[in-house]
Amino acid sequence: xxxxxxxxxxxxxxxxxxxxxxxxxREDLEVLGPKYGCGIAQCGACRVLINGESAPSCVTPxxxxxxxxxxxxxxxxxxGGMLSVVQQAWIDEQVPQCGFCQPGFIIATTxxxxxxxxxxxxxxxxxxxxxxxxxxxxxxRRAIHRAAAILAER
Amino acid sequence: MPRFLxxxxxxxxxxxxxxxxxxxxxxxxxxxxxVDVDGLDGHxxxxxAVLNAFVVIQPDSRVxxxxxxxxxxxxxxxxxxxxxxxxxxxxxxxxxxxxFPTEAHPAYSTWxxxxxxxxxEASGPIVWVGRRVLGQLGFIATGASGSTMGMWHPxxxxxxxxxxxxxxxxxxxxxxxxxxxxxxxxxxRHEASGQHLSYGELAREAALLQPxxxxxxxxxxxxxxxxxxxxRVDLPAKVRGEPVxxxxxxxxxxxxxxxxxAPVFGAKVARVVNEAEVRAAPGVRDVAVIDGQKVxxxxxxxxxxxxxxxxxxxxxxxxxxxxxxxAEMSARLKTAxxxxxxxxxxxxxxxxxxxxxxxxxxxxxxxxxxFLTHACMxxxxxxxxxxxxxxxxxxxxxxxxxAIRQGVARGAGLAGIEPISVTCNxxxxxxxxxxxxxxxxxxxxxxxxxxxxxxxxxLIWSREEDIARGLxxxxxxxxxxxxxxxxxxxMAYDALVATQSITQAIASRNLPFTPGPDGDRLSVEGxxxxxxxxxxxxxxxxxxxxxMPIHFWRSNGFSFNTFxxxxxxxxxxxxxxxxxxxxxxxxxxxxxxHLAVLNRVAELAKWGTPMAPxxxxxxxIEECYRSVVAQxxxxxxxxxxEITVDRVFCAIDAGLVINxxxxxxxxxxxxxxxxxxxxxxxxxxxAGTVMESNxxxxxxxxxxxxxxxxxxxxxxxxxxxxxxxxGVVPVAAAIANAIHAATGRRIRSLPLAITETNGERRRRTxxxxxxx
Ligand code: FES
Ligand code: FES
Numbered sequence: 001x002x003x004x005x006x007x008x009x010x011x012x013x014x015x016x017x018x019x020x021x022x023x024x025x026r027e028d029l030e031v032l033g034p035k036y037g038c039g040i041a042q043c044g045a046c047r048v049l050i051n052g053e054s055a056p057s058c059v060t061p062x063x064x065x066x067x068x069x070x071x072x073x074x075x076x077x078x079x080g081g082m083l084s085v086v087q088q089a090w091i092d093e094q095v096p097q098c099g100f101c102q103p104g105f106i107i108a109t110t111x112x113x114x115x116x117x118x119x120x121x122x123x124x125x126x127x128x129x130x131x132x133x134x135x136x137x138x139x140x141r142r143a144i145h146r147a148a149a150i151l152a153e154r
Numbered sequence: 155m156p157r158f159l160x161x162x163x164x165x166x167x168x169x170x171x172x173x174x175x176x177x178x179x180x181x182x183x184x185x186x187x188x189v190d191v192d193g194l195d196g197h198x199x200x201x202x203a204v205l206n207a208f209v210v211i212q213p214d215s216r217v218x219x220x221x222x223x224x225x226x227x228x229x230x231x232x233x234x235x236x237x238x239x240x241x242x243x244x245x246x247x248x249x250x251x252x253x254f255p256t257e258a259h260p261a262y263s264t265w266x267x268x269x270x271x272x273x274x275e276a277s278g279p280i281v282w283v284g285r286r287v288l289g290q291l292g293f294i295a296t297g298a299s300g301s302t303m304g305m306w307h308p309x310x311x312x313x314x315x316x317x318x319x320x321x322x323x324x325x326x327x328x329x330x331x332x333x334x335x336x337x338x339x340x341x342x343r344h345e346a347s348g349q350h351l352s353y354g355e356l357a358r359e360a361a362l363l364q365p366x367x368x369x370x371x372x373x374x375x376x377x378x379x380x381x382x383x384x385x386r387v388d389l390p391a392k393v394r395g396e397p398v399x400x401x402x403x404x405x406x407x408x409x410x411x412x413x414x415x416a417p418v419f420g421a422k423v424a425r426v427v428n429e430a431e432v433r434a435a436p437g438v439r440d441v442a443v444i445d446g447q448k449v450x451x452x453x454x455x456x457x458x459x460x461x462x463x464x465x466x467x468x469x470x471x472x473x474x475x476x477x478x479x480x481a482e483m484s485a486r487l488k489t490a491x492x493x494x495x496x497x498x499x500x501x502x503x504x505x506x507x508x509x510x511x512x513x514x515x516x517x518x519x520x521x522x523x524x525f526l527t528h529a530c531m532x533x534x535x536x537x538x539x540x541x542x543x544x545x546x547x548x549x550x551x552x553x554x555x556x557a558i559r560q561g562v563a564r565g566a567g568l569a570g571i572e573p574i575s576v577t578c579n580x581x582x583x584x585x586x587x588x589x590x591x592x593x594x595x596x597x598x599x600x601x602x603x604x605x606x607x608x609x610x611x612x613l614i615w616s617r618e619e620d621i622a623r624g625l626x627x628x629x630x631x632x633x634x635x636x637x638x639x640x641x642x643x644x645m646a647y648d649a650l651v652a653t654q655s656i657t658q659a660i661a662s663r664n665l666p667f668t669p670g671p672d673g674d675r676l677s678v679e680g681x682x683x684x685x686x687x688x689x690x691x692x693x694x695x696x697x698x699x700x701x702m703p704i705h706f707w708r709s710n711g712f713s714f715n716t717f718x719x720x721x722x723x724x725x726x727x728x729x730x731x732x733x734x735x736x737x738x739x740x741x742x743x744x745x746x747x748h749l750a751v752l753n754r755v756a757e758l759a760k761w762g763t764p765m766a767p768x769x770x771x772x773x774x775i776e777e778c779y780r781s782v783v784a785q786x787x788x789x790x791x792x793x794x795x796e797i798t799v800d801r802v803f804c805a806i807d808a809g810l811v812i813n814x815x816x817x818x819x820x821x822x823x824x825x826x827x828x829x830x831x832x833x834x835x836x837x838x839x840x841a842g843t844v845m846e847s848n849x850x851x852x853x854x855x856x857x858x859x860x861x862x863x864x865x866x867x868x869x870x871x872x873x874x875x876x877x878x879x880x881g882v883v884p885v886a887a888a889i890a891n892a893i894h895a896a897t898g899r900r901i902r903s904l905p906l907a908i909t910e911t912n913g914e915r916r917r918r919t920x921x922x923x924x925x926x
Contacts, residue, residue: 012851016436020923023457027410032402033395035584037531038617042849045531073395087393094385097227097823099392100399100531100584125858131849133531133585135826137860139819 002066006031007075015146017063022046024062027071033073033103037131044104044130048072051145054111073103076110089147104130109144118148194259195743196319196361203357205319206365207261208312209238215340215354217244222262223305224296224553225388226583226590227823228878229816232386233302234309236812240379241313241372243337244353252387254580258555260289266304267295267777274307293614295554297591299708299779299876302812306874314369316360323360324351340707353822358812383815388582398582399504400551403537403612409439411454411602411613412463415448415623418842419701420473422446435462444601445568452602456614463616475701475842480629483839484522486698487631490652491520496694497672500682503690505635508646512637517729519634521718522903525837525844526627528707529852533620536595538562538603539610546573546600549610551583553591557664561596568597569604587827588706592625593664621852622844626837627707628654629700632681632851634722642730643740646690649681651715655697658705671697675730677704680715680883685748686723686741701842708827709879712778713886716834717904725900734773734891735761747807747870748775751782754866755805759786765896768792769800771889774884777874783805785825787861787888791896797906799829799861799889806865806880809872821865830855832886866874874924 003012006029013028025031025048034057037045041056048057049071076084083091086109096102105128112119112127119127124144132140194207202218205209210218219235231252239246241275257264265288266273269281316897317337324342325332328349336343343350391398416422423443432441432451437458442450449468453459509516537549546566548558556580562576583590599613615624630653637644655671662668682693707713727737735756742748752775767773768791775784804821811817834853838845844850886904894900901907
């Protein structure tokens, strides 16, 4: 039995402590935003914020995050459903193609901008290691800069 | 112009299929040109008014557009909804939603792809019969960059027809002539009296009216939506992380399945050595051998199913392919290039005589590309329910509801069940690239569902199964020869490709009949170079079978042939001491459309401006999917041989463009796909088995490797052409040409690497970056 906070809600899950957080989210809690893309911490489709840090949930055993606060892409929009600055930048730049990888990119970007408010291209290259098979990278880069600029105005 | 919406339609369809005599009786070409039998009569469906097969209006005036095309990232739901909104005369905003219809009306059939004809140009008895037959078969598929090409006109007519019916309903209600009415913003207005009625108010009456025979289409000069970038209708849900993909399906009582396929394709399951152990693993409900060829584990969660599947100890039968390696495949292809009797696709003039008579040395080069796989971001999956009463339903991120229907029938059939009906729900696809047109995973899930009746079974292939045990782009090699004339341009061009017939491989898995391997269009596309003025031309192909399951793969034959041919044209230019751009201009002198695209990309890239040492520029052009696309690539080659693609410039004539931003996105995405392929991708074989298994050894481009991309869309008089695949096509050749410009070295095989070692090192570089 593991207790943790998912998108602000306290939950208790009864499951094997070795089950990856990704599959607890997707199967036990029906939080389907984080995606399975590789299962080996390569693609980033499963990324969530664990106590504010972006982490691949596919290799994070649920037992290791007891008591943690986990935020998935579903938890980014504000009260009333307004998109987060990063999500809105994703719409404004028309980033997604198929969209399967995008929850992971949006999470990784949210964490990046928390740590580095005005990332350079080199810092983006360093921090954003997710895979997008559809090749939306030029737009992701633009959307990150756009979100950074909007956050700076606040 | 054919009509798409007719109340008489159904009757004619029924009769026509009754016998060829009747087809012949109505076979006058003039009649056929004007008759259409694809219509769905308007009707009421609960609160909704169904005006035709494509347009549904709710009482609150919201419009639902039925788009029988899979959204897999290309933006087709948006593009085709734009067309309907334009003709319906409504703003393109969130009052419009798009659904993939579950019905298989003939109006949704993808007949134009198979018949290779645009609906607006279709007429005559062959087209008429082809449409009838394909419509009745429920042939609905998304691919071949053909969705806008094939659907934009029918959907225009559908929008215009619906608007006409709304006008007629308003005219009747207000008792005024329809000619005095105008539409706009979702209302019909009578200016003289100031009265107005919303579409929602009128739709139920409109739906029951006779559709017009030839609804007038809005002239292009009045378009306000077509040709102006609109935001994608599917993106809000996608950035919120809403469950829109096949993998996200969650149903009551659902069980989950994982699977293991044979390491050597064609091997059979001799025995599951430890079945009892696997059955005893936590959560496991079933261990099933499917069709003697694969083993699935069904459990209460996918994680448990996958954990248990990884315990499986399966004894596989030996096959002839057990010893096959990539080196041996390569040798087989090279041997085939020496074939004395390849299939002759084109033979114009006399290539051999021209080569023999030429005074300049023959240019003769051999190229090669490896097997590849799609690696769609969403791993392959399907969810199927077979109810106790044998009514079935499937939810699949698929490119084809027909493939779903057939897959369910096949899989259930293997379990001895014949479903009474199959409802096909096509979800959003997390990438497809041709991969999701096969029935394979659907049949597997259906087999399991038939064993677990009453429970939905969701089968997910692990990424390892997807990369190593799935479907592949063929391994191919080509020998190209040319003799140059006094002006340096080719007098003779002789192309021979050796590869496995793509069409035959796909048909053997998915169709009841399998064509012979020769004359496979997909194997030779990109090889003919018909747009280049060359007096003697021969194009031949040699089928080389393998045990590998070959499938559609974004741009098919173009993905290798254009690499071969556009590299080769550069080699010819070099031999002629000509600038590669000037050389192509000369070859395209009779083709103004191609020339314009070539000139545009050269201008965009500032072709001819000097570059620093170690840097180079390469160019390539192709005509594909009725579009003409050209690219210039800039590379940097480091001292140690590391290749970086810095910038890619792209110009495309895609005909009339509905949603320009979506075309730019497809070029950007296609270029990324092409650069990944050119620099990183290879599926290799050892002992008959694929050696790669996940993104650590089948690496993908990441943002740090992604070049800057600049796209120019040409003004064009052509109707819409394909854009999903063309962006991929010229990239590899343009990079190879740029590497030559930078280093003087010609690389004739993919992935491009200065040396083997550097190829390996590149993979490790990518990995190291991720690990830290
Ligand atoms: S699924 Fe976790 S990184 Fe790919
Ligand atoms: S949008 Fe399809 S994988 Fe990124």
